[in-house]
């Protein structure tokens with residue numbers, strides 16, 4: 265039976281500023297006055313981002329659990345992104361996977377990486393450099409679920425990445441249950457709606473160069489991501505910005521060993537816009553050193569048809585998106601599955 269969540273709890277916010285000195289900082293940016301051509305076009309504020317305590321979402325104490333679920337509901341409905349703290353990924357796995365990604369980029373030769381440059385649309389492993397498209401990012405993307413793929417020549421890294429992927433999936437399933445409850449459903453609603461047992465996950469490992477090696481300020485251009493939700497971990501803060509529900513850009517400073525959770529386009533479609541995905545980007549213009557991120561894009565199964573669930577559609581809330589299978593929506597921009605780009609605009613009706 266669905267759990268009844270009381271209203272009017274207070275969201276928890278972690279420190280808006282990083283505890284360690286940020287590598288990326290807007291300290292040198294001046295408030296822009298009209299006609300000031302030196303204003304920083306990537307200026308963002310240090311607004312607070314809510315923190316959700318994962319352990320409390322499942323704790324035995326009913327009051328504490330309901331309070332945590334209400335905080336999650338507010339974070340989903342009013343923000344669309346939050347920091348997840350007190351989760352179940354051991355520090356050893358967290359640090360190991362970030363080091364593994366860093367070593368992979370540093371130690372794998374260009375020739376070895378080139379094997380994974382786009383060959384065909386059915387690639388399961390893809391490596392590339394984005395520098396030519398005005399972005400500054402080197403990436404390795406792999407399909408991580410239902411079947412896991414990884415370059416066969418890095419067995420140690422492959423093992424830690426697989427372990428990390430399994431740990432992260434447990435959290436994603438836990439969040440699917442908690443988010444279902446925040447919507448007033450029984451806990452398996454989202455798992456069933458997305459068929460998460462066979463969910464299609466892509467893991468994107470990104471390396472952003474220091475500004476001395478970047479061509480321009482952009483690491484990754486503005487976008488939203490498909491899927492149920494997106495998990496992001498990083499080695500250091502460095503220019504990740506999200507466009508808030510209020511329409512201002514916010515700097516993301518992820519607390520140590522916390523996970524940034526962003527709601528994906530397909531949760532927006534399923535809930536007919538009640539829970540929204542948010543535009544984000546990466547700016548590398550102020551970074552003194554390189555930054556690594558690991559992004560999990562946790563989607564429905566490829567053959568699952570995703571449309572707004574009837575419970576979210578009525579006279580006051582007309583259907584906002586048309587339906588498509590997840591596979592069709594990933595291909596809607598002419599992209600390959602491993603590219604997993606947003607196609608929200610293509611399914612929007614109103």
Ligand SMILES: O=C(O)CCC(=O)C(=O)O
Pocket residue numbers: 468470484489496504544545546557558559
């Ligand atoms: O690397 C980051 O910080 C963001 C990456 C991202 O948004 C993505 O891969 O979709």
Ligand SMILES: [Fe+2]
Pocket residue numbers: 487488489544
């Ligand atoms: Fe993204």
